[in-house]
Amino acid sequence: MKNIESIVKNNLSHLIDIDASRIDIDLSIFDDYSLTSLNLVILITNICEETDVPVFNFTDADIANLRTLRDVITMFTTAAGQDA
Amino acid sequence: MEQIINQVANGRPSTAHSITIYGPGGRAVLPLADLDRLARKTAVYLKSLGVSAGDRIGIVAKNRLEWLLLDLGALKIKAVTAAFEAGKFAPTATLAERYALRIVFSDEASDAPSILPMDGLLAALEALPEDSDLSPVVYAPDDVTTIKFTSGSTGEPKGLAATVGSIDSSISATQVLFNHSSDDKLFIFLPLSLLQQRYWVYSALVFGHDVVLSTYQLAYYALPREAPTVVMGVPAFFETLRKAIAARVEGDDPAALRRAAIEAMGPRIRYLWTGSAPASPEMLRFFEDCGMAIFEGYGMNETCIVTKNAPGAHRRGSVGRPIDGKRLSIGEDGVIVVHSAFPVNTRYLFCAPGDSERIFQPDGSVRTGDLGRFDEDGFLYILGRADDVVVLTNGRNVLVRSIEERLRTCPEVENCIVVGSGEDCLSAILCAPRGEAARDAIKRHIADLNHLNGPDERIGGFLIVDEPFSIENGLLTSQYKPKRREILARFSDEMSHATRGAP
Incomplete structure (x- = not known):
């Protein structure tokens, strides 16, 4: 499997048309990258597809607690059983 | 008129159709x-x-x-x-x-x-x-x-x-x-607390078709897997989907976009339903170009569905013709009034004195507060809210919704409102994810628009904010419409400086 961090960054870069190399995973996905709640849903869905992590693995609370891309990476890394 | 509710309450639906449910526990199918x-x-x-x-x-x-x-x-x-x-x-x-x-x-x-x-x-x-x-x-x-x-x-x-x-x-x-009918599978994901979403389950029980119920969190996941024939959505949902589909395709090859749209929603789409908020012409055109009919309509809680584009009666930019049981009139002030053969109700519950009277008229009609016009073939066009009218200091009334739509065509602009500036021109508050880095591109866009717009429609000054307008921060309604008053209040201090930096 590809590195989860690069998958997450690539998906965000496609979604908001930003160079993946300029993405700072510690910035706020809402305040700094201006994701709407629907954007976040589609981001998570796309990452699930690419990582083969079942989307049902995540609860509403898991999604609601996401603030940064690091949170997203950690969530997927944990779900995929990988080390961060 | 069919006795829908009596049939739902007492009927025994056939075993031929099913409901598929996507929720936190996974996917379940139930006849x-x-x-x-x-x-x-x-x-x-x-x-x-x-x-x-x-x-x-x-x-x-x-x-x-x-x-x-x-x-x-x-x-x-x-x-x-x-x-x-x-x-x-x-x-x-x-x-x-x-x-x-x-x-x-x-x-x-x-x-x-x-x-x-x-x-x-x-x-x-x-x-x-x-x-x-x-x-x-x-x-x-x-x-x-x-x-x-x-x-x-x-x-x-x-x-x-x-x-x-x-x-x-x-x-x-x-x-x-x-x-x-029997071959249809309707996809719903908006909250069931919105009565209209339950209509499609009632419809399945009475008319015999499949239905998929999802949470909005799982909607994009479920769509391609379920291959529905109809998706019941709102503009924000389809707009997000449009951007996601476009992001999957290098360039703008129509065939590639069509393939990507089918990958996202399955190959059986008969039509997409959108309503509750204005849809952008770009979004509507995008899905039509992908070979997917998308029908905009108009209605509100107090009236339910009033007009709807539909197969054989569709005019892009309009919200369709009145459906059976609805008659519309447009008052001298341009406000749409809806007369229903069977009104939703004639008053509110749990409201302040005067709330009901402001919208429900003595004859049972509903004064919508929306401005509209009909074309010669009876299609309705929504021009904005009555409170979308900005009065300039020169006394001119300007309807700002179409100006806002044109501002949003700038790729840097995620959302915006246009307001009065206390002068004889308009001002704009624009949400741009890149913030001030987008200033030059936005300035050029506004200059181009000002060149095309009439004198009273010119944007004199503008403020760029990078804080998104969202439901969570109270700057969008639950229907994803910008809350003009709240946005203006949030950025009023910055706005007073911005208007002096007019392009």
Whole structure:
């Protein structure tokens, strides 16, 4: 499997048309990258597809607690059983 | 007009069609006959809790099977559901007391004795006998089945009790336009607390077609897997989908975009339904170019569906013609007034004095507050809200909605509002994810627009903000419309400086 961090960054870069190399995973996905709640849903869905992590693995609370891309990476890394 | 609610309450749907449910627990498929069987048991269960005809039960939960069972079960005993959007209302004793609810069912934990957890419902139904006797119920057009709550821009949400006649009339008229039938699979994901979303389940039970119920969190995942024929959405949903589809394709090759759209929604799309908020022309054109018909309509809580584009009667940019049972007039002030053969209601519940009178007219019509015009073929065009009119210091009235739409065509601009500036020109507050880095591109866009716009439509000054307009921060309504007053209040200090930096 590809590195989860690069998958997450690539998906965000496609979604908001930003160079993946300029993405700072510690910035706020809402305040700094201006994701709407629907954007976040589609981001998570796309990452699930690419990582083969079942989307049902995540609860509403898991999604609601996401603030940064690091949170997203950690969530997927944990779900995929990988080390961060 | 079909007797929809009486059929849903008393009918036995065929086993040929099913409901598929996506929720936190995964995917489940249930024949509609089984849904009805469980709903009958739910009715018996509600009676065992002391609920009887006319009693109100509250539902505060995200989309799930139990939500539907409570709604359908209540219909079978003429109890009234009060549908609260999860996240906006908390399941508390105060809620039960304020809205006179006998019981509240919720997917959130609560210590209040009047709040019952939904998680226990299916287990409780299992303990009930299979063939419980339920007397048939008869609904009259003026009977009420549910209370919906209007978001409102200020204060407590107002209640609106929906009559059976209005529900029957709306579903019947929609069926005339779209003929949902055996081969159809309708996809719904907006909250079931919005009554219109339940229409499509009622439609499945009465007209015989499949339906998929998802949470909005799982909607994009479920779509390609379920391959629906119809997607019931709102502009923000389709706009997000449009961007995601476009991002999958290098360049703008139409065939590649069509393939990507099919990958995202499956190959069986017959049409996409959008309403509740204005759809951008770009979004509508995008899906049409992808070979997917998308039909915009118009309505509000107080009127239900009023107009709708449909196969054979579609004009892009309009919101369609009035559906059966609706007649529209446009007042001298340009405001649309809706006359319904079967009104949703003629007053609000739980409202402040004067609230009902402001919108419900003595003859039962509804003054919408929206400005509109008809073309020569009877298609309605929404020009904006009456309160979208900005009065310039030169006394000219300017309708700013179309100007806002043109501003949003700038790729850097995610959202915006146009406001008065206290001068003889307009100002704009623009949300741009890149913030000040986008200033040059936005400035060029505004200069181009100013060149094309009439003198009263020119943007004199503008403010770029990178804080997104969202429901969470109170700058968008639940229908994803910018809240003009709140946005202006949030950025008023910065705005006073921005207007001096006019391009």
